[in-house]
Amino acid sequence: MGTEGDHGGAAGSVTDDDASASQQVGLLRGEDVRRKCCGAKLETTHALVVTCVSGIGLLTDLFDFNVINIAKLLLQELYGDMTAYQEGMLTGAALIGAVIGxxxxxxxxxxxxxxxTFLASALLTLIGALGSACSFPITEDKGSIYTMLIIWRFVMGVGIGGEYPLSAANTAEGVDHKSSGQSLAAVYSMQGVGKMLAPLMFVILLGCGASYELAWRLGFGAGAVLSGIGLVLRSKELKETEDFEEVQARRMQQRLANPEASEDGPGKLSSAWLIPLAGTAVSWFLYDVVDYGLGLYSGDILGADDDPFDAAAAVLAVNAIALPAFFLGIYLVRDDVLGRRDSQVVGFTGMMVIFVILVITEGSVWKETGSGAGRELKFPHGFSYWVFLMLYTTQLVFDASGPGMSTYVIPGEIFPTRMRGTCHGISAASGKIGAVVGSFGFPAMRELTGLGSVMLLNAVVTGVAMFLTFLLTPAYTSTEVGLLKEVARDGGDEAAVVLLYKGPMIREDLRRDGQDAGPATTTSSWMKDCSRRLFMYASPMRVAQAPAEDYVTNVIANELRDSRL
Known part of the structure; x- marks a missing residue:
């Protein structure tokens, strides 16, 4: 009995110890869960801060770009008609400055x-917007105010230009790779808010009886206020990205190890990246030819008899209807929906179809009267204006949720940290060169041949852009973005490019070969896989050196194996 009692006591002791251990394990697991939850909350909060700090810059930029839409109508009422050169430069000065920026x-x-550089960009935008608001004629000729405005809007444009590569680099490097595409799309969506705020402000001011003089000055001044808010937020919340600090540390190690060796810096754009850069730059160029060619003159297209209030109200209505499309892009960019490249292809295709419809309906839904600079848009039936407005707005929906978003997102993700700002800047500058072409060419072409020929040209441009996107742009996913830093660092530039273009197909092949690549990463994955393979047959990327492709295959296989552990 004693033995039994001893055994029973021992058993009881073991039971108590087990219970205590179980409680400790439970507490530890609970602590782990708590830490993970806190970490997730901190990560989410950080991502929101990064997105907001970057997004307010693009909001301000599109506000500043679109203020001129209505402001130039007010200015001409006060200071006389502009010459064709003045009108073109007033619209294009900010775009030219943006290219340089x-x-x-x-x-x-x-x-x-x-x-x-982010702080410097915001400061320049602030100075340019404030200078525009305080402009005055510099000679007895009242029209000389246009010269002052052109100068200040150029300064503002340089600052605006800096916002694009800096906001993209800061966002892509400041959030987790799984959400980088959506975060970049969210930053881009702030442009939609800026595009709507500009005409909204004029509708409120003019509706409340503000004088034309006060209205245009407050319009430009509001841009300065927005820039000031962005500058303060960045000075308090913005820190250098860890990815860039890591690149800087690696550069320092290279200098110490071999002072005579050439650095692998931003000027070292290897030939491996020329195809991706061509894809992002050419697509953005063609997109902005259309977007700015129409957008900066939307007041002229939709306005009623050049009345500033009616023009502002019409532009506001269109931008407000199209605003949800900017946020729709955040959903479409997901890997399990359309993804980056396919969003761009679908967007360009939709824009092309709408432009073709607008060409076909000339005469039945809309028509132009007059000639030269006196051309006016007229609608032969009572419902015609609303049909035209619906078509024009639908084009904006495809625009904002497709190439408008993706041309900004893709160059922000696919280039390595050491050259991300440079390559995004080249891509964005190519876009603004297209914007200059569109903003100068649109009024000249409309004056010579009419709006119908402009719509036809836009259909051709968007069709070419769709084809080149399919040919040159990689159909990558967030998984490739996550592996890019490791592959670019250890495998070299060629392996990194192979990862972007062929990574999804390699992953799908491994899954089919029984290496359990997990569930399909996209909806209708077989269609996406077919499109990728058709793309590879036509693309310059169809040929890659075997060592680079073998290296990428091993990296993906290892990543898949690790994910199952």
Whole structure:
């Protein structure tokens, strides 16, 4: 009995110890869960801060770009008609400045960092917008005010240009790779808010009886206020990205190890990246030819008899209806929906179809009267205006949720950290060169041949852009973005490019070969896989050196194996 009692006591002791251990394990697991939850909350909060700090810049930029839509109507009422040169330069000065800003700020950001250049960009935008609001005639000729405005809007444009590569680099490097595409799309969506705020402000001011003088000055001044808010937020919340600091540390190690060796810096754009860069730059160029060619003159297209209030109300209505499309892009960019490249292809295709319909319906739904600079848009039936407005707005929906979003997102993700600012800046600058072409060419072409020929040209441009997107742009996913840093660092540039273009197909092949690549990463994955393979047959990327492809295959296989452990 004693033995039994001893055994029973021992058993009881073991039971108590087990219970205590189980409680400790449970507490530890609970602590792990708590830490993970707190970590997830902190990560989410950080991602929101990064997105907001970057997004307010693009909101301000599109506000500043679109203020001129209505402001120029007010200015002509006060200071006389502009010459064709003045009108073109007033619209295009900010775009020309943006080209310079995108090239310069993107390159400099890869040398000295994102934070410093981000603050400088916001400061320039603030100075340019404030100078525009305070402009006055510099001679007895009242029209000389246009010269002052052109100068200040150029300065503002340089600052605006810097926002594009800097906001993209800061966002892509500041959030987890799984959400980088959606975060970049969210930053881009702030452009939709900016496009709507510009005409909204004029509708409110003019509706409340504000004078034309006060209205245009407050319009430009509001841009300065928005830039000031962005500058304060960045100075308090913005820190240098860890990815850039890691690149800087690696550069320093290279200098110490071999001072005479050439650095692998932003100026070292290897030939392996020329095809991806061509894809992002050409697509953005063609997109902005259409987007800015129509967008900066939407007041002229939709306005009623050049009345500033009616024009502002019409532009506001269109931009407000199209606003949800900017946020729709955040959903479409997901890997399990359309993804980055396919969003761009679908968007360009939709725009092309709408432009073709607008060409076909000339005369039945809309028509132009007059000739030369006196052309006016007329609608032969009572419902015609609403049909035209619906078609025009539908085009904007395809625009905003498709190439408008993807041309910004893709170059922000696919290039390595060491050259991300430079390559995004080159891509964005190519876009703004297209914007200059569109903003100068649109009124000239309309004056010579009419709006119908402009719509036909836009259909051709979007069709070409759709084909080149399919040919040159990689159909990558968030998984490839997550592996890009490792592959670019250890496998070299060629392996990184192979990862972007062939990674999804390699993953699908491994799954089919029984290596359990997990569930399909996209809806209708077989269609996406077929499109990728058709793309590879036509693309310059169809040939790649075997070592690079073998390396990428091993990396993906290892990543899949690790994910199952």
């Amino acid at each position: 995108q090239f310069c700020f993107g390159y400099v950001a890869d040398i000295i960092g994102r934070r410093t």
